[in-house]
Amino acid sequence: xxxxxxxxxxxxxxxATILYQDDRAIAFKDIHPQAPTHALVIPREHVPxxxxxxxxxxxxxxxxxxVAHEVAKRxxxxxxxxxxxxxxxxxxxxxxxVPHVHLHVMGGRPLNGIMG
Ligand code: 5GP
Ligand code: ZN
Numbered sequence: 001x002x003x004x005x006x007x008x009x010x011x012x013x014x015x016a017t018i019l020y021q022d023d024r025a026i027a028f029k030d031i032h033p034q035a036p037t038h039a040l041v042i043p044r045e046h047v048p049x050x051x052x053x054x055x056x057x058x059x060x061x062x063x064x065x066x067v068a069h070e071v072a073k074r075x076x077x078x079x080x081x082x083x084x085x086x087x088x089x090x091x092x093x094x095x096x097x098v099p100h101v102h103l104h105v106m107g108g109r110p111l112n113g114i115m116g
Contacts, residue, residue: 004046004099004100005100006042006046006098006100007046007100009042010026010042010044016028016029016031019039019071019075020041020067020070020071020074022067023044024043024044024063025041025042025043025060025063025064025067026042026044027039027040027041027042027068027070027071027105028040030104034104034106035106035107035108035111036108036109037072037075037077037084037105037106037108038104038105038106039071039075039104039105039106040102040103040104040105041064041067041068041071041102041103041105042064042100042101042102042103043057043060043064046100047100047101048099048100049090049091049096049099049101050088050101051090052101053101064103065086065103067103068086068103068105071105072105072107075105075107075108077108082107083107084106084107084108084111085104085105085106085107086103086105086106087103087106088101088102088103088104
């Protein structure tokens, strides 16, 4: 895949602060955090957006949610008294800017309103 910043992070070509990784997924700190914890969870496979997720990706898609909670645990947000938010952006109005599907995991402060 040419010119995909998240594929470059997967390949180790550009640096990122890795919070979790396994054979299918990787999580790292967002470069412009919107909350004290702001991580991105991505599949190693280049899937451009949720629109390209297929039946063959069903376990991968579920795994990304599992990884989001694992990241939240590692960040001390997994207790119900703490908590966090998971967001997937899609399309122009949804605000997706990087065309490699990703989950935002945000927390560490009260999140109010649509995006806090
Ligand atoms: P989107 O708007 O596509 O849902 O979110 C993309 C996110 O990726 C943004 O929050 C942005 O700050 C983050 N981001 C973009 N480029 C980089 C990068 O090179 N490294 C890291 N760690 N985050 C990035
Ligand atoms: Zn990619």
